[in-house]
Amino acid sequence: MATTPTEKQSNPVRRPRGRPRDPRVEGAVLGATRELLRERGYGGLTVAAVADMAGVGKGTIYLRWPDKDALVVGVLAAAWTPIDDPDTGSLRDDLLAIMTGSMRELNGREGRLLFEIIPELPRCDALRAYWNSEVARPWGSAVMACLARGVERGEMRADVDVMQAYQMLMSPLVTVGATDEKKITTKQVTTWVDIFLGGVAA
Structure with missing residues (x-):
């Protein structure tokens, strides 16, 4: 409903009290x-x-x-950098760029904190919302865009389910990162990408 000038005057904006x-x-x-x-x-x-x-x-x-969930989200929001879509012109190079970028984020002191919240995601709405909007969705968008281009260029079979392919590709990062005290290595990432491509190549 529109507010009249009279109403605006009778309901002035209240300024917060106290120090900023x-x-x-x-x-x-x-x-x-x-x-x-x-x-x-x-x-x-x-x-x-x-x-x-x-x-x-x-x-x-x-x-x-x-x-405390809001506190945790505040910490994660200050630490996590969303993954971009590299679009190098090569499916393998695209995936390696995304995976190694994710590896660096997850290996960092701040990125490791993500693994602390994974067990809480099924029962905490705030943490799950953060994970979906700031981690999973940007990951998914970047990877699936790369896969779609791979199909268009004839690098990947057209009958491959892109969503399942994305899940298969990214799962090792989360699983190994959450269960292994050692940092994820470039060699591991390269192996995962090459095994994946061996199964979906056109």
Whole structure:
């Protein structure tokens, strides 16, 4: 419904009271969340522990983040760089570019935090929404665009289910990254890509 000038005058915009938010507080809180995730994992993370490490009150945290899931999403959002579609002109080179880029992200200190939330995805709406929108969907869009171009160029069979092909290709990154303490290597990534292409080549 449209608002009349009279209504606007009788309902002035309220300015927030108190001091403006201090960006140092956000940095301290997200930094504490990051360290506690590494030390204790998702299950051991609490807002009280974050407040204690950051040197702020719990009320200060709840003014900005409604719960610990929001804190975790804040940490991940600051750390994860979405994967771009490289479009090199070669299916193999495209896939290697995406896979090695993902490898570097997941091997980094911040990227490793993604593996802390994977077990929580089925039961946490906020974390699942973040994973789907910022990790899985950009991955999927980039990989499936590469696969579609591979079919057009005659590098991949047209009867291959692109969604299943994407899932088969990306699963080793998540599985190995989540279960092996060692970092994923370029040699592993190259092997996965070549095995995949051996099964779908035209």
